[in-house]
Amino acid sequence: MPIPEDVTGYEIDKDVQQELQSLPKGLAEDVAKNLVMVAKLIDEDPEQAYAYSRIALRLASRVAAVREAAGFAAYANQKYSEALAEFRAARRMTGGVELWPVMADCERGLGRPEKALEMAGAPEVHKLDKAGQVEMRLVAAGARRDLDQIDAAIVTLQSPELASNSVQPWTARLRYAYADALLSAGREDEAREWFAKVIESDKDGSTDASDRLAELDGVEFVDALGDDGDDRDDEGSVESVESVEPAESAESAESVASEGDNLDDADDADVDGRDKD
Numbered sequence: 001m002p003i004p005e006d007v008t009g010y011e012i013d014k015d016v017q018q019e020l021q022s023l024p025k026g027l028a029e030d031v032a033k034n035l036v037m038v039a040k041l042i043d044e045d046p047e048q049a050y051a052y053s054r055i056a057l058r059l060a061s062r063v064a065a066v067r068e069a070a071g072f073a074a075y076a077n078q079k080y081s082e083a084l085a086e087f088r089a090a091r092r093m094t095g096g097v098e099l100w101p102v103m104a105d106c107e108r109g110l111g112r113p114e115k116a117l118e119m120a121g122a123p124e125v126h127k128l129d130k131a132g133q134v135e136m137r138l139v140a141a142g143a144r145r146d147l148d149q150i151d152a153a154i155v156t157l158q159s160p161e162l163a164s165n166s167v168q169p170w171t172a173r174l175r176y177a178y179a180d181a182l183l184s185a186g187r188e189d190e191a192r193e194w195f196a197k198v199i200e201s202d203k204d205g206s207t208d209a210s211d212r213l214a215e216l217d218g219v220e221f222v223d224a225l226g227d228d229g230d231d232r233d234d235e236g237s238v239e240s241v242e243s244v245e246p247a248e249s250a251e252s253a254e255s256v257a258s259e260g261d262n263l264d265d266a267d268d269a270d271v272d273g274r275d276k277d
Helices: 014-020 025-041 046-059 064-076 080-094 100-109 113-120 123-127 130-146 150-157 171-184 188-201 209-216
Strands: 219-221 238-240
Touching (some): 014 025, 014 064, 025 046, 025 064, 046 064, 064 080, 064 100, 080 100, 100 113, 100 130, 113 123, 113 130, 130 150, 150 171, 171 188, 171 209, 188 209
Antiparallel strands (some): 219 238
């Protein structure tokens, strides 16, 4: 696949460059360039990113950073079985736990939320840094929602990180997940409060919290011109919509943190699910 001339391969992290030093120089440069393309395209064009990751994997499958990049590219394309296999391989090579949350989320993608909850209670979680622990909490809450345990999902998200006024990279996503869970439980007033808090912390507009809050307040933004091109009146840019009906609350459940202490090592588990394409 073509690689733009301005891509040198030196754009990747120094740690990855160091890993690639085990390869012959020319090969290392080719792998590095493909990894740069994966990073550049994974959000805007995940299919292309996946294609570049497969080239890097073919060239250097014994490099942990390559296996990890291949895992994330597969994950971005909802190829959860393949992603899980790559993450496990990378983890075997490095011995680290950083990929534990995304591995658990792959289990969710494969339709195994119970397995994700087991991983949320595993000893590996205590070895994660703060960002990793928050990510694991988000995955566990998602697994609870997969099982229609809305109140349990709410309890899972309640944490010092959620209550903190300090804005961290994960703050907006954590607050958004909490607001959305509250809304699913029919707790609209609390959901409105937390969507407003999301907006406060979401400086780059990565969530649609503003739209969700507007919907809860009973307004809908519409085009200034109708389908026939006629101008609307001065107040026609916003119109009322029906309020969201509350959902039934689930029975309260205990937090997920204590579950799954006897989890078998995920490296030994077989990946028997199918990709969710």
